[in-house]
Amino acid sequence: MDAPRSATHRHLACEVCGRYPEPPKVRLTIANVVAMLPIELAVHAAVVGTGWPLLLKVLLLAATATALVIWVAEPGVRHLLRSWLHAPALRRRRALEVxxxxxxxxxxxxxxxxxxxxxxxxxxxxxxxxxxxQSQPVTGGVVDALVLSAPGGLTDDDLLDAMATGGGAAPKVWTTTPLALVDAPTLALSLATRVVANPAELPYAAAELLGAERGFAHHPVDPAAVARGTVLKVPGSPEPLVLLRPDEPFTPADVARVSRLAELAEAAMLRAASGR
Incomplete structure (x- = not known):
């Protein structure tokens, strides 16, 4: 595996506009003083010794020093000291990398x-x-759904190669968040309670349960996606429930879970209609 490339000030530049983030005010103030002080001293030394009127000297000092600082000194010093100016952001970037x-x-x-x-x-x-x-028996083996904590710098290819080396077939990986560590039965019970209280929440609860996106029954569905198993249709009332998960095919366990949730929503609707 290639070692992760160390971050430099170039990695902080915006990919769209090329600008760097604003540096800390203390460091920016020090850099501005470094830029302005030599110019102020040089201009004062050149103008103060002349016999010009005081008002003219003041105006000339202010205009000349300001123009030189804005157009010459400050951009030059920011360029020369850019690594120092952005050192705090670089440290945070390196911490994120690992x-x-x-x-x-x-x-x-x-x-x-x-x-x-x-x-x-x-x-x-x-x-x-x-x-x-979480293990799900299938024909010819067992499908294991894992949540992994990997060192920073590892790529999806690294994980796929490791799982293939470990004897796994058809490995797939996706980045995720700490929400993936929520206990699955607890999540299912919470969503079931939500659907019983309001059956109209079924499409959103089902999508959350399976980590999918909500689709619509009246929208055309790509037949290739259906063949890949990335589209799930569950009969329901008043219209079928459609879920989309383009990167991850649905499993028989997924179908069973969302079907039970849909049955629960339908039972809640019938109970509400009967006034019980």
């Missing part, structure tokens, strides 16, 4: 003893820690 990152992963393992251990060992060689795991 900070652990969270990933969601899905991989198919053989349903044999030691398969998960081999996968964990391959990931551990990269310093990756498995934070949670």
């Amino acid at each position: 900070a652990p990152a969270l990933w969601r992963a899905r991989v198919t393992l053989p349903d044999t003893p030691g398969a998960l251990e081999r996968l964990s060992r391959a990931l551990a060689k990269l310093g990756v820690n498995v934070l949670s795991i």
Whole structure:
């Protein structure tokens, strides 16, 4: 694996406009003083010794020093001291580069003893820690959904290669957030309570449960996406529930979970209609 490239002041520039972030006020003040002081002294030395009227001297000193500082000295000093000016931002950038990152992963393992251990060992060689795991039996093996904590600098290719080396088939990874560590049964119960209280929340609760996007039954669906299993349609009332997850096909367990949630919403609607 290639070592992560160390951040320099060039990495702080905006990719669109090329501008750097505003440096801290203390450092900017020091840089401005460094730029202005030599020019002020030079202009004063050149003008004060002349026999011109005082008002003319003052106007000439103010105009000349201000113009030289704005157009020459300040941009030059900012350019020369840019690494020092942006040192605090660079330190924060370097800290982010080495900070652990969270990933969601899905991989198919053989349903044999030691398969998960081999996968964990391959990931551990990269310093990756498995934070949670959910297993779903499928034909020919077991699909494991993992939440991984990986050192900063690791890429998705690094994780995919490690899982393949550990005996995993069809590995996939996605960046994620600490929300992925929420206990799945607790999340499901919370969403079920939300749907019972308001059945109209079903599309949003289902999307949150499966980490998907809400689709609409009257919108055309790409047949290729249906074939890949990235579109899920669940019959419901008053219209079918459509969920989209372009990068991650739905599993039979996903279908079962959202179907039960839809049945719960329908039961809540019938109960409300009957006035019970």
